[in-house]
Amino acid sequence: MKNDIQDLGLVLESRVRLVVIESWEERRVLEAIGALAIKRQQTWYTWDQIDGLQRLGFGSALEEADDLVDPEVALDHIRRHRQPALYVFCDLHPFMQSPRLIRLLKMIAMDPSDNAPTLLLISHELSLPPELQRLTARLSLSMPSDEQLAAIIREEAARWTERNQGQRVRTDNRTLQQVVRNLRGVTHEEARLLARKLIVDDGAITQEDLPVLNRAKFSLLDMQGTLSFEQDTARFADVGGLTQFKCWLADRQAAFHEPRVNGDTPKGVLLAGVQGSGKSLAARAVAGLWGLPLLRLDFGALYNKYIGETEKNLREALAMADAMEPCVLWVDEIEKGLGEDGADQGVSRRVLGTLLTWMAERKSRVFLVATANNVMQLPPELIRKGRLDELFFVDLPDARVREDIFRIHLGNRELAVERFDLPALADASEGFAGAEIEQAVVSAVYCAAARREEVESAHLLDALSQTSPLSVVMAERIQALRDWAQGRAVMAD
Incomplete structure (x- = not known):
């Protein structure tokens, strides 16, 4: 908060009359502006669509005759009265298509006098027309540091302890550090909300909570569309x-x-x-x-x-x-x-x-x-x-890797690996890619189930014999690709 107040103070000292602050933390922005107004002994007012223009702190009272809920009336009132005060407008973005409103903003922003008012526009997102952009300063609140994120987690853990007869939240240092890392990029309030969700269910922060945290963060930032959050990450x-x-x-x-x-x-x-x-x-x-x-x-x-x-x-x-x-x-x-x-x-x-x-x-x-x-x-x-x-x-897997691939896919299907002749299966699957080996296992499982038999090496060998791998079907293209990689790329295996 201290750094935000200092940054805002520097902007105001530059005598910019129109300041845009894009933030999801309206309350935190208002607290910073209020602290700065008190420090500068400056009157400040707020406007929103419900309560209109209201005075906060000391300063001249507003004229009740004016309909100061209408943003254009409120801005015209500010322009005519010319107080060297701070006027904070919350959620003005729905009205930015009005030519008269844009003109009023421009007139206030271009006022060169020392007693000119200063407008601060707060919204989650605010696009200004070109004629206002060069007259405007933009400011963003700082994101919480790792120390602040850790402090937020501790505060939420302490609150949970108070509500649960002194029980302590269970976690370990490694998991706590990962949670802090994964909370980077969210606001203070969002971090508090996510930390609370981690703790409230079972009073513990464990490795199993990390995917839940990441999904919640992704949803909170509204990232659906061209980006997708992958739920399952392979080991x-x-x-x-x-x-x-x-x-x-x-x-x-x-x-x-x-x-x-x-x-x-x-x-x-x-x-x-x-x-x-x-x-x-x-x-x-x-x-x-x-x-x-x-x-x-x-x-x-x-x-x-x-x-x-x-x-x-x-x-x-x-x-x-x-x-x-x-x-x-x-x-x-x-x-x-x-x-x-x-x-x-x-x-x-x-x-x-x-x-x-x-x-x-x-x-x-x-x-x-x-x-x-x-x-x-x-x-x-x-x-x-x-x-x-x-x-x-x-590249295509060699015999040793093919054995590992069979072992993995048989184990994933709860088949006893020791009952299978892995070296024979590896030999029979030469030229097969990993995906083709998996499909051979799937085919063998289907075949055995249809015959009401247990899956054995014979089923797998039969499935392999009926499959033509890509290295055979498109031999020339695959070989050309492998030849290209020699000396140009690092072999992954």
Whole structure:
């Protein structure tokens, strides 16, 4: 609060007569303005659609004859009386289409005298017409720091303890730190609401609460549309192979969670490879490994037939991801949104420019995970080092990894893994991608159920023999992709 009051004081000292404050915390803004008015010994008034213009604190009384609920009448009253006071208008945005109201705002904003009034417009969102923008100063309230977020959690825990006969809220330091990290980007009141929801159910803050917190935060920030919140993030135990990729992530986890001052923060990776080899699963697993919310950017939902709308949609989606920091942003099959086919009147190039600008300039801790089936379609400026940290190639699994994949999918279906001949299954599935192995397991389960038999290795071998993997169906294209990756990308396994 102290910093907000100081920032607002500096704006007022510059003698700007029109100030816009966009915030969801109207009460907190009013408290800051009131504290500043008392400090400056200045009269201040508030206006809203219900009570009209009202005096707060000391100063001249208002004329009761005026209909000061009407915003145009209230502004005209302020212009005519010319008091050097602060006038705070709450939710003026529905009236911004009125030419007369805009003119009144402009006249007050251009008043050069020392006794001119100062208008402060408060709203969750306020767009000004061009003629007012250069006469206006914009101010944003500071977001709570980690120390303030931790204090809010402690306060809510203390309140819960008082209401529950002295019982203490159960948690551990690691979980508490993760909760604080995941609360970044919300306001003080929103943080208090989310912390209260975590505690009130069972009097505990545990690892199981983190996905609930992330979903609630995503819903609170109203991010539906081009961005979706992925509810289930895979564990790396559910991903066969990718040994080098897992080690790479483990080495950078601490640097992402606790970045040093002026230090480098991991930016993201591109996972290229054969279709069905587990790229999307690996992208989900990054969020699971790092304990972060996972957002998925849908390029198909971005595109709009009106000029400029597609780029605007992307900018808004990226701004939403920034607000959810720290998080993982997953862009699946990115080449389909940024591929160079020349048939979209330059929209892909403009979208690429918007994305590249964000990747180069962002300060938020958003880890980008992009996947591509055909990396050769991507523009070179996207995949160069600096924009992304590394390019990994996810190849077809070898025999050892295929055994792991069988083990995972059999275990997921509660089948006793020890009853199966995993080496024989691995040999029979040479050239199969992970998704194709899973479908073979599914087919074997269906077949055995139809025959009222227990699933055995024979069912799996039969399912494998009836499947032609993609590496056979499209052998030339798959081999060309694998040849391209040699020497150009880091092998994920």
